[in-house]
Amino acid sequence: MRRKLGLFLYEEMDYKAAEDWLNRQAAAGWELDRIWLNVLAWFRPSGRTDLRYCVDLHRKPDEYALDMEDYYQLCADAGWEYVAQSGGMAIFASSPVARPVPLQTDRKMEERTYWKRAIRPAILGHLLLLGLLAALAALWGWLQWRGVGRAVKPSEILCSTACLLGALGVLCCVIGLLWSIPAGLLHWRRWKRAVEREEPVASSPFWSRFRGGVGWLGWLLMELCVIFQLVELFIPFLGYSGYDVAAHRPELRERPLAMAEEMGVDPNAVTYIREEPVWSLLVQGIRYHEDAREEEGYQFLSCDRYTCVSDGYASLLVRAIRWESGRSGYEAYGLLDFVPVELGLDESWSARDGSFLLLREGRTVALVGAHILDGGAPDLTGERMWNAVLERLDLE
Numbered sequence: 001m002r003r004k005l006g007l008f009l010y011e012e013m014d015y016k017a018a019e020d021w022l023n024r025q026a027a028a029g030w031e032l033d034r035i036w037l038n039v040l041a042w043f044r045p046s047g048r049t050d051l052r053y054c055v056d057l058h059r060k061p062d063e064y065a066l067d068m069e070d071y072y073q074l075c076a077d078a079g080w081e082y083v084a085q086s087g088g089m090a091i092f093a094s095s096p097v098a099r100p101v102p103l104q105t106d107r108k109m110e111e112r113t114y115w116k117r118a119i120r121p122a123i124l125g126h127l128l129l130l131g132l133l134a135a136l137a138a139l140w141g142w143l144q145w146r147g148v149g150r151a152v153k154p155s156e157i158l159c160s161t162a163c164l165l166g167a168l169g170v171l172c173c174v175i176g177l178l179w180s181i182p183a184g185l186l187h188w189r190r191w192k193r194a195v196e197r198e199e200p201v202a203s204s205p206f207w208s209r210f211r212g213g214v215g216w217l218g219w220l221l222m223e224l225c226v227i228f229q230l231v232e233l234f235i236p237f238l239g240y241s242g243y244d245v246a247a248h249r250p251e252l253r254e255r256p257l258a259m260a261e262e263m264g265v266d267p268n269a270v271t272y273i274r275e276e277p278v279w280s281l282l283v284q285g286i287r288y289h290e291d292a293r294e295e296e297g298y299q300f301l302s303c304d305r306y307t308c309v310s311d312g313y314a315s316l317l318v319r320a321i322r323w324e325s326g327r328s329g330y331e332a333y334g335l336l337d338f339v340p341v342e343l344g345l346d347e348s349w350s351a352r353d354g355s356f357l358l359l360r361e362g363r364t365v366a367l368v369g370a371h372i373l374d375g376g377a378p379d380l381t382g383e384r385m386w387n388a389v390l391e392r393l394d395l396e
Contacts, residue, residue, distance in 0.1 A: 004030055008041040009212035011180070012088045012118035013187045015055045016201050017208035022053035022091065032091065035084040039216055052094040054080050056103050057117040078103060088117055107195045114191055122184045126177045133174060153328065154320035158313075159306065161280040162229035169221030176215035183211060232280075239286075241274040248273060256394035257288050258303045263370045264378045264385060265301065269294045282309045283317065285365075289331070297374040302331060304367040305393060311346075311362055318347060318360045321367060330356075333371050341381060345395065354379035361395035368393070 006025070010018035022032060031046030032053070058071065072082050079100025080092035094100045104110040157163040187203075194201045240248050249267070252275060253259065260267045272291035278284060285306035292299045308314035325336040338349035338358050347360040355377035356369035368389060370377045380389055 002045060003033070004043040006041040006043060007209075007213070007216075008035050008039055008086055009209045009216055010086070010089070011122065011208075011212050011215070012057060013114075013122055013180075013184055014203055014208035014212065015057055015089050015118065017203035017205055018086075018089060018091075019053055019055040020203070021205060021209075022055070026051040026053060026093075032083050032093065035086045035091070038086045048096065050094065050096070052100065053083075054092045054094075054100070054103055056090045056092065057088055057113055058090040075103060088121075107198070111191055111195050115188060119184045119188045123181055126180050126184075130174070130177050133170070133177075153324045155317060155324060158317050158320055159278050159280050159283045159285075160228075160232060161282070162225050162232055164280070164282065165221045165228060166225035169218050169225055172214055172218030172221060174218075176211065176218055179211055179214065235279055236276050238277050239275040241276075243272050245270050245273055248275075252288070255286065256305060256392060257286065258366075258368045258389045258392045259288070260290055260292055260301055262385065262388040262392050263301055263368075263380065265292050265299055265370070266294060269299075278306060282313055283307070297372055299373075299377075300331075300333070300371045302333075302367070302369045302371075303393075306365045308363045308365065314360055314363045314365050315347065318358060318365045321365070322349060322358055325351075325358075325367075330367070330369070333369065336369075343381065343386065343390075350381055352377065354381040357381070357389070359393070359395065364393075364395045366393050366395065 008018070010021070025032070025043060026046065026048075029046055030043035031048070031051060033042040033044050035041050056075075075082065075092055076095070079095050080103065081095050082090065083093045084091045092103070104113070157167075191201055193199075242248075249259075249270065252273070260270050269292040270290050271293055274289040276287040278286060283306050285304070287304045288302065290301040292301065306314070306317060308317055322338050324330075326338065327335070329335050333356075336351040336356055338351045338356070341348055341350040341354075343357075343359070345359055345361045349358040350356065351358075351369075355371065357367070357380050359366045359368070368380060370380065378385060380386060
């Protein structure tokens with residue numbers, strides 16, 4: 001049987017707009033089958049010309065509640081058959097060949113019901129949620145100011161799909177909450193005016209669906225944020241960390257990473273490596289680290305390389321890395337005070353006499369560094385070493 005899927009993007013305050021939308025679908029020959037997750041409306045061909053819909057503000061209580069059977073029977077006696085429930089809206093379809101009467105005949109009672117079940121919960125509930133979000137934002141800001149929780153760095157946020165979706169989800173939710181409060185008051189004013197003038201209540205089909213869509217999109221993004229957060233917890237396990245250097249290092253040489261050879265260190269002196277893939281919808285790359293032991297002492301070599309979705313996003317990422325490495329430090333190397341240096345790329349900085357480089361060329365960002373415990377780290381900006389590093393990084 002041919003079916004159609006539609007988005008039921010309506011809140012309780014817009015239940016009249018929802019009713020109009022369902023009646024337009026019925027006029028086009030579609031009958032509502034069910035509503036899934038309070039948002040996905042499934043339709044099937046009706047084959048009827050007398051089909052009409054009625055949406056009533058009535059929350060579905062526990063299935064064992066005694067008044068529900070009486071409520072459904074009252075609606076059936078009026079010519080309406082129960083079809084589906086979405087939030088606080090009960091949806092009824094007209095019985096075949098019947099001439100249904102309106103479920104609400106007392107305009108004053110309908111007005112009180114509208115205020116009690118749609119407007120008041122929307123305003124109070126949204127104010128409560130906004131207050132909770134404001135309190136959480138204040139708490140996070142206070143923790144940042146006190147230096148607590150700085151393990152989450154800006155660059156890690158930019159490289160995380162979960163953080164991106166979470167930020168967009170919170171933004172959509174806040175916009176929806178802020179919008180719904182004045183919209184609820186305007187709806188209530190419009191209702192009172194329509195009741196006083198004994199006119200039908202008008203509701204904008206476009207703005208009703210748009211407002212409901214913003215709120216629904218916010219919660220969808222938050223749910224996707226949780227899913228991607230779980231996925232990203234397992235991404236580091238796709239890399240490698242250990243002392244089996246001979247088995248893993250040759251395959252890493254095929255990737256655009258600056259390693260011991262490019263930094264003047266004997267590759268045979270490398271005793272430990274660590275690689276961690278970076279994957280998100282906006283950034284892909286790898287974080288790589290080597291430990292080497294030579295006569296000069298222990299040397300620690302790092303190369304982080306990212307490919308971003310655009311030049312602008314790469315510029316944002318490189319600034320986040322520069323900001324955080326100068327405040328919370330980079331890895332275990334301490335603070336890095338990057339200063340601009342001309343290396344022929346779009347953007348480039350160096351720190352610690354050239355032993356650390358922060359680079360951007362087009363969509364590619366790289367952070368390369370060498371650290372020796374007893375001092376004397378190499379200057380990567382020297383012509384020979386810089387050419388080797390630049391060739392290996394394969395900057396776009």
